[in-house]
Amino acid sequence: MxxxxxxxxxxxxxxxxxxxxxxxxxxxxxxxxxxxxxxxxxxxxxxxxxxxxxxxxxxxxxxxxxxxxxxxxxxxxxxxxxxxxxxxxxxxxxxxxxxxxxxxxxxxxxxxxxxxxxxxxxxxxxxxxxxxxxxxxxxxxxxxxxxxxxxxxxxxxxxxxxxxxxxxxxxxxxxxxxxxxxxGFIGNLPFTEDMDLQIKEKKSNPKIALVGHSYLAYENYANLNLLQHLKKKAEVKVVENVPSGFIEEKHGELPKKMFWSHAKKIYGAGAKYVESQEIDGLIYLSCFGCGTDSMTNDMLARKAREQQKPYLVLTLDEHTGEAGLITRIEAFLDMLERRKAHESYISPYGKRLDRYSNIT
Amino acid sequence: MKVTFPHMGNAWIVIQTLLECLNVDYVTPPPNSKETLNIGTQLAPESACLPLKLNLGNFVQGAALGADTALITGGVGPCRFGYYGELEKQILQEAGYDFDVITLEPPDGSILGLLQRIRKLAGPKNNWRKITQALLFAYRKSVALDRIENTFHGYRPLVPDSNRVDQLYDEARMNLLQAMSEQGITEVLNWLSDKIQEEKVCSYGENYRDKKNTLRVGVVGEIYTVLEPYVSMEIEKELGNLGVLVDRSIYLSGWVGQHVFRGLAQGYKPIKPYYSLAKPYLNHFVGGHAMETVGAAVKYAQEGYDGLVQLLPLGCMPEIVAASILPKVQEDYGIPIMTLTVDEHTGKAGVLTRVEAFVDLLERSRIYKDHKEGVLELAGR
Missing domain, CATH: 3.40.50.11890 (Rossmann fold)
Incomplete structure (x- = not known):
C-alpha cells in the first residue's frame, strides 16, 4: 500500500x-x-x-x-x-x-x-x-x-x-x-563543524527573528525564498529554536491563555525574542486572510512597540514578484544597522509620552 | 463603575434588562453606524473580523457617554470571538481608554472564577437568588424578542405597506423594552398578535397576500452578521419587502441557551438538531457557527425552501469552512445558495441588487420548473 x-x-x-x-x-x-x-x-x-x-x-x-x-x-x-x-x-x-x-x-x-x-x-x-x-x-x-x-x-x-x-x-x-x-546515502548528519565556523564569521551581521506559521516560513515557493535571502545578510532565529519551556513562560504572562496551539507558539517565541537583548529586530511572516495571525500579530506588535524593538510585518499572498519583498527586507536590515551606528538618534514618530495622553 | 456593552441586533434590549434588574449603572452605546465602524477600523488590526471592529467602536462611543467598564462574553475557541475580551482590553488601553473588561466566561475553566466575575458586575448588594432571577428573566425576554422578530419575518412579505410594518416593529420592540415583569412580556406578545390580526382585516383586506404563493428563503450564517441589521444591510427586511418569507436559522436565545446555559435552556429555535443534520457534510466541530450553518442549510433544503442566503463577515474562519461545504448541499438537494460576504463596505445598493437578482432567479425557477438547473449554475458560487 x-x-x-x-x-x-x-x-x-x-x-x-x-x-x-x-x-x-x-x-x-x-x-x-x-x-x-x-x-x-x-x-x-x-x-x-x-x-x-x-x-x-x-x-x-x-x-x-x-x-x-x-x-x-x-x-x-x-x-x-x-x-x-x-x-x-x-x-x-x-x-x-x-x-x-x-x-x-x-x-x-x-x-x-x-x-x-x-x-x-x-x-x-x-x-x-x-x-x-x-x-x-x-x-x-x-x-x-x-x-x-x-x-x-x-x-x-x-x-x-x-x-x-x-x-x-x-x-x-x-x-x-x-x-x-x-x-545514495543513509542518514548522513548534515550538521558539521564548518557550519559553526560560518556563523562565527558572520558575527557582525544583525540578528533577527523570523516568527510566523511553519507552513509559511518553510514554504519556499510561497514565501519567495525568504529564509535564504535573510540568511545571506543576517543571522536568523525561528520559532522552533525556542524551547517549549520559554514559550509556556511567556504565554503564561497573558491574563487569558490563547487557545490555538500555533498562535500560542508564535506568541510565546515572539515575546521571548522581543525581550531578548540579543535579537536586533523581528519579522512577522503572515499571509492574507489568516485569522489567528490578525490577533497574534497585533499583540506582538504592541509588545515590540513597548520594548522599542524594530518590527516588520510581511504579508504573503498569491504575488510572485520577488523584488518587492527583497526591497523591504533590505530596508529593514539597513534600518537595524543604522540604529546600531547612530544609537541615540531615534525618530520620535508614533511615540506617546504616556498611555493617558493622546499626544503622539 | 459604569458598564457598557457591544451591540448585536436587538441584544441590547436583553442586556439592558439584565443590568436594570441588577441595578447596575450602565450606558447603552448608540446603535451601530458608520462612525462606530470608523472608530473601530482605526483601532482594530486590519485583518481582524468585522464584529471586533464594531465592538471597539461601541466601547469608545460608550466611553464618550461615561462608561469605564465593558461587558462581553468569551469562549475557548477556536473561533476568534473567544479572544475578543483580552485583545479589546489591550487595544483600548493602548488607545488611552482605561477600560476594565469583564469577560463573562469561566477563566481557565474555573466556575468559581466566573462567579467572581458575575459578583464583580452585580456589585455586593445583590444576593445570588436575585442574580439568578435576573438572568432567567432576561433569558425569557430574549425568547419573547425572538418570537417578535420571527412574527415580523412571516408578516412583512404579506402586506403591501412596508413603512407601516417598520413602525409596528419599532413599537413592539419599545413595548418589550419597557416590560419588566412576566405578565408584561405576555401582554406585549398578545398586543402584537391582536394588532396584526386587526390590521390584516381592517387596513389591508383584499390587498393582503396569500401565504401559499410566497417564496421561502432561509438565512443562515455567522450569528453577529445575521442578527445585526447594520452589518447585514437589513437583508431580512429587504427580502421581506420583496415579498419573500424569511426564516432565520439562529436566534439570540437559542445561542444563549446553547453556549451560556450549556444546553440547559433551549431557547427559541433550538440549535441542537442542526448538529446531527450537519454530520454527513462536516463531521467535526470547527468552532463558530459552521456546523449550525451547514445543518440549517440541510434542514431548509429538506423542508423544501426555495433558496438560501449565507451571511459571513470577511475572513470569518468557521464560516469559510461552511461556505466551502455548502456547494455540496446545493448539489445534493438542488437548492440555490447565495453566499454574501460583508466587510466595511457601506454601500447598500450593491447588496440590494444582488438580493433582487437572486429573488428574481428564484421566482423564475418557480414559473419554469424545468429551468431550475440554470438557476443553480448562476446562484451560489
Whole structure:
C-alpha cells in the first residue's frame, strides 16, 4: 500500500509523526513534490476563493498527488495537539472543506487527532483508522509509539538549532525508501563543524527573528525564498529554536491563555525574542486572510512597540514578484544597522509620552 | 463603575434588562453606524473580523457617554470571538481608554472564577437568588424578542405597506423594552398578535397576500452578521419587502441557551438538531457557527425552501469552512445558495441588487420548473 501525503499545512510540523507511524506499519508514505508554479496555480483555481493561502496550496498538492502512483491520499484532521488548545478552524475543517476540489474516485483516508481529552481518544480514533487499512490494534499501538519517538526526535533537532530542511531530510529519507536509493546515502548528519565556523564569521551581521506559521516560513515557493535571502545578510532565529519551556513562560504572562496551539507558539517565541537583548529586530511572516495571525500579530506588535524593538510585518499572498519583498527586507536590515551606528538618534514618530495622553 | 456593552441586533434590549434588574449603572452605546465602524477600523488590526471592529467602536462611543467598564462574553475557541475580551482590553488601553473588561466566561475553566466575575458586575448588594432571577428573566425576554422578530419575518412579505410594518416593529420592540415583569412580556406578545390580526382585516383586506404563493428563503450564517441589521444591510427586511418569507436559522436565545446555559435552556429555535443534520457534510466541530450553518442549510433544503442566503463577515474562519461545504448541499438537494460576504463596505445598493437578482432567479425557477438547473449554475458560487 502506498499513501500520498500533501506537502502543505500540517506537514511542516507533524510530518515526522506520520512518517514514523506508517514506516512501522509497513505502508509507504509518498510526499507530494515541493510547491511549484503548477501546484500553486492549480490550488488557486480549485480552492474556495475566500480561504487562506496555505489551504489553497494544500489543494494544489492534493491535485498533484492524483498523478502520482498512490492508492489513496492521507489527509488527517488535526483537532488539537495539546491540552486546552485547538488548531485553527480551517485546519479543523479538513478534509471536508477541500473534498469537492478533488475527483470523487480518489480515495481519501482521514483520522481525527484530538489530544484535548488525552491519549485515550487519540488511540481510539487511530484504532478505527487501523480497521480501515487492515491493521490490528497491536500494530497501531506500536506504530503510535514509534511515531511519537520520531516526532520527539524532530523537536529535539529543531531545538538544537538544526534547520527545517536538515531535519526533515532525515525523516523523508527514512520514510521514503525510494528517495534513499536516489540520493545514495543513509542518514548522513548534515550538521558539521564548518557550519559553526560560518556563523562565527558572520558575527557582525544583525540578528533577527523570523516568527510566523511553519507552513509559511518553510514554504519556499510561497514565501519567495525568504529564509535564504535573510540568511545571506543576517543571522536568523525561528520559532522552533525556542524551547517549549520559554514559550509556556511567556504565554503564561497573558491574563487569558490563547487557545490555538500555533498562535500560542508564535506568541510565546515572539515575546521571548522581543525581550531578548540579543535579537536586533523581528519579522512577522503572515499571509492574507489568516485569522489567528490578525490577533497574534497585533499583540506582538504592541509588545515590540513597548520594548522599542524594530518590527516588520510581511504579508504573503498569491504575488510572485520577488523584488518587492527583497526591497523591504533590505530596508529593514539597513534600518537595524543604522540604529546600531547612530544609537541615540531615534525618530520620535508614533511615540506617546504616556498611555493617558493622546499626544503622539 | 459604569458598564457598557457591544451591540448585536436587538441584544441590547436583553442586556439592558439584565443590568436594570441588577441595578447596575450602565450606558447603552448608540446603535451601530458608520462612525462606530470608523472608530473601530482605526483601532482594530486590519485583518481582524468585522464584529471586533464594531465592538471597539461601541466601547469608545460608550466611553464618550461615561462608561469605564465593558461587558462581553468569551469562549475557548477556536473561533476568534473567544479572544475578543483580552485583545479589546489591550487595544483600548493602548488607545488611552482605561477600560476594565469583564469577560463573562469561566477563566481557565474555573466556575468559581466566573462567579467572581458575575459578583464583580452585580456589585455586593445583590444576593445570588436575585442574580439568578435576573438572568432567567432576561433569558425569557430574549425568547419573547425572538418570537417578535420571527412574527415580523412571516408578516412583512404579506402586506403591501412596508413603512407601516417598520413602525409596528419599532413599537413592539419599545413595548418589550419597557416590560419588566412576566405578565408584561405576555401582554406585549398578545398586543402584537391582536394588532396584526386587526390590521390584516381592517387596513389591508383584499390587498393582503396569500401565504401559499410566497417564496421561502432561509438565512443562515455567522450569528453577529445575521442578527445585526447594520452589518447585514437589513437583508431580512429587504427580502421581506420583496415579498419573500424569511426564516432565520439562529436566534439570540437559542445561542444563549446553547453556549451560556450549556444546553440547559433551549431557547427559541433550538440549535441542537442542526448538529446531527450537519454530520454527513462536516463531521467535526470547527468552532463558530459552521456546523449550525451547514445543518440549517440541510434542514431548509429538506423542508423544501426555495433558496438560501449565507451571511459571513470577511475572513470569518468557521464560516469559510461552511461556505466551502455548502456547494455540496446545493448539489445534493438542488437548492440555490447565495453566499454574501460583508466587510466595511457601506454601500447598500450593491447588496440590494444582488438580493433582487437572486429573488428574481428564484421566482423564475418557480414559473419554469424545468429551468431550475440554470438557476443553480448562476446562484451560489
Amino acid at each position: 502506498r499513501l500520498g501525503l500533501p506537502r502543505a499545512l500540517t506537514y511542516y510540523d507533524y510530518y515526522p509523526f506520520w512518517a514514523g507511524f506508517f514506516y512501522k506499519l509497513g505502508i509507504q508514505l509518498h510526499t507530494s513534490p515541493q510547491t511549484n508554479r503548477t501546484i500553486m496555480e492549480d490550488g488557486l483555481k480549485k480552492a474556495p476563493d475566500e480561504t487562506c493561502l496555505p489551504v489553497k496550496i494544500l489543494v494544489g498538492h492534493l491535485l498533484a498527488l492524483q498523478d502520482q502512483d498512490v492508492d489513496g491520499i492521507f489527509l488527517p484532521r488535526l483537532v488539537s495537539m495539546e491540552k486546552n488548545t485547538y488548531l485553527c478552524p480551517k485546519i479543523l475543517g479538513l478534509p471536508e472543506s477541500v473534498l469537492y476540489a478533488i475527483p470523487r474516485e480518489v480515495k481519501v483516508y482521514t483520522v481525527d487527532i484530538n489530544w484535548r481529552k488525552g491519549k485515550g481518544l487519540v488511540l481510539k480514533n487511530l484504532y478505527q483508522f487501523g480497521e480501515e487499512i487492515q491493521r490490528t490494534k497491536r500494530q497501531i499501538r506500536e506504530a503510535f509509539v514509534e511515531a511519537q519517538r520520531w516526532q520527539k526526535a524532530y523537536q529535539r533537532m529543531r531545538n538544537g538549532g538544526w534547520s527545517f530542511e536538515e531535519s526533515m531530510e532525515c525523516f523523508e529519507v527514512l520514510a521514503e525508501p525510494v528517495k534513499l536509493e536516489k540520493l
